[in-house]
Amino acid sequence: MPALPPASERVRLRRGVHNAVYDRHAILAILDAAPVAHVGVMTPDGLLVIPMAFGRTDEHLYLHGAVANGALRAAVDNDVCVTVTLVDGLIVARSPFHNSMRYRSVVVRGVARRVTGEEHVEALRLVVDHVVANWSTGRPPNADELRRTLVVAVPLDEVSAKVREGGPSDEPADLGGPHWAGAVPLRSTWGDPEPSPDLAPGIEPPPAVAALAGVEL
Amino acid sequence: MPALPPASERVRLRRGVHNAVYDRHAILAILDAAPVAHVGVMTPDGLLVIPMAFGRTDEHLYLHGAVANGALRAAVDNDVCVTVTLVDGLIVARSPFHNSMRYRSVVVRGVARRVTGEEHVEALRLVVDHVVANWSTGRPPNADELRRTLVVAVPLDEVSAKVREGGPSDEPADLGGPHWAGAVPLRSTWGDPEPSPDLAPGIEPPPAVAALAGVEL
Numbered sequence: 001m002p003a004l005p006p007a008s009e010r011v012r013l014r015r016g017v018h019n020a021v022y023d024r025h026a027i028l029a030i031l032d033a034a035p036v037a038h039v040g041v042m043t044p045d046g047l048l049v050i051p052m053a054f055g056r057t058d059e060h061l062y063l064h065g066a067v068a069n070g071a072l073r074a075a076v077d078n079d080v081c082v083t084v085t086l087v088d089g090l091i092v093a094r095s096p097f098h099n100s101m102r103y104r105s106v107v108v109r110g111v112a113r114r115v116t117g118e119e120h121v122e123a124l125r126l127v128v129d130h131v132v133a134n135w136s137t138g139r140p141p142n143a144d145e146l147r148r149t150l151v152v153a154v155p156l157d158e159v160s161a162k163v164r165e166g167g168p169s170d171e172p173a174d175l176g177g178p179h180w181a182g183a184v185p186l187r188s189t190w191g192d193p194e195p196s197p198d199l200a201p202g203i204e205p206p207p208a209v210a211a212l213a214g215v216e217l
Numbered sequence: 218m219p220a221l222p223p224a225s226e227r228v229r230l231r232r233g234v235h236n237a238v239y240d241r242h243a244i245l246a247i248l249d250a251a252p253v254a255h256v257g258v259m260t261p262d263g264l265l266v267i268p269m270a271f272g273r274t275d276e277h278l279y280l281h282g283a284v285a286n287g288a289l290r291a292a293v294d295n296d297v298c299v300t301v302t303l304v305d306g307l308i309v310a311r312s313p314f315h316n317s318m319r320y321r322s323v324v325v326r327g328v329a330r331r332v333t334g335e336e337h338v339e340a341l342r343l344v345v346d347h348v349v350a351n352w353s354t355g356r357p358p359n360a361d362e363l364r365r366t367l368v369v370a371v372p373l374d375e376v377s378a379k380v381r382e383g384g385p386s387d388e389p390a391d392l393g394g395p396h397w398a399g400a401v402p403l404r405s406t407w408g409d410p411e412p413s414p415d416l417a418p419g420i421e422p423p424p425a426v427a428a429l430a431g432v433e434l
Binding site: 010014015035040041042049051053068079083086089092096107140144149170178183189190194199200206209 | 226227231232239241252253255256258259262263264265267268270282285286287293296297298299301304306307309310311312313314316318320322324326340341345348349351352354355356357362366377384385387391392393394395396397398399400401402403404405406407408409410411412413414415416420421422423424426429430433434
């Protein structure tokens with residue numbers, strides 16, 4: 001059983017409770033490892049789930065998009081769910097009934113708020129720097145670009161994680177049987193930077209970008 | 218512009234329309250490459266997005282879980298959204314405003330239906346065999362296991378994809394400037410099978426499982 005209680009009943013795990021993680025440090029580490037989140041919003045024509053880049057502070061998760069982005073507009077002042085998942089492998093049990101995945105996932109629930117002023121620019125920096133810090137090594141956004149970008153904040157209050165590691169949990173009666181059991185790891189690794197074909201010669205990638213090569217999620 | 222129209226207005230892309238994919242063959246190929254989907258459902262305490270394994274025929278996408286699974290129960294006879302995303306890299310533009318990702322994603326919208334009888338067993342086989350075929354090499358499910366498993370089908374009717382490849386699309390005024398531009402590929406690759414520590418000696422992984430090693434998503 002987890003040592004800590006969930007932050008709210010809405011994020012308490014009901015199934016696979018032994019895989020529940022309510023430790024804040026562990027939850028933030030999963031968010032930091034994931035390149036995208038899946039954002040669920042209620043739109044005028046029904047429920048929609050869209051992959052989005054994101055950033056965070058200790059208090060908020062930030063999402064950004066064009067001002068005309070329908071999913072993001074639908075999120076403002078409404079209850080949303082932001083889910084982040086890293087798949088680490090396939091678990092093959094003796095009985096397919098007990099097949100599973102190795103994964104790390106986080107669920108954030110809450111009401112999204114439109115962000116303005118200084119927090120708007122800072123949130124954009126956090127989204128850009130989430131996978132790798134490159135905000136300060138690029139051309140800064142101009143006023144028009146900032147005006148065309150919508151940023152929303154979701155509080156990191158109602159949040160929980162679920163982590164599945166290891167191998168299968170088969171039925172006792174199946175142990176010692178003729179069927180194979182184990183896992184197949186899935187590794188996601190950043191490669192070497194690929195310069196844009198129209199890049200002028202002699203411009204090297206920022207050190208933080210170059211340092212991504214070989215890093216695993 | 219895409220050559221084909223979207224299957225419904227609810228899945229027509231409004232943003233990044235040049236990255237829209239409505240070709241059915243291409244959409245199914247993305248579904249087949251992805252190990253998990255993110256399933257959005259409306260639950261009694263609000264919108265929820267949960268990662269789930271899945272399978273498919275040409276007509277339906279199948280999701281499974283315990284009969285007590287709250288998200289799956291909430292899906293039955295209700296409008297859901299099933300989104301599948303593969304992240305293929307980070308695109309670093311000269312201006313962070315034009316940063317992006319390389320990705321392949323599919324959005325499926327529709328009403329989920331509870332599956333019974335022969336379709337129930339066949340759907341379970343499709344979910345189990347989705348990443349790698351191992352249903353027929355494991356111990357078949359018994360009546361009790363089947364009874365404890367809930368399967369829902371979502372029609373593959375309202376479906377579209379979005380695919381972003383290549384590198385950044387910077388502002389003309391930024392080309393020739395001092396900032397680096399390019400992409401960092403992210404590769405997700407299956408590794409060698411890891412036998413369960415309690416596996417009896419001499420049992421080899423099924424050929425399909427062993428063949429996963431080195432395969433990229």
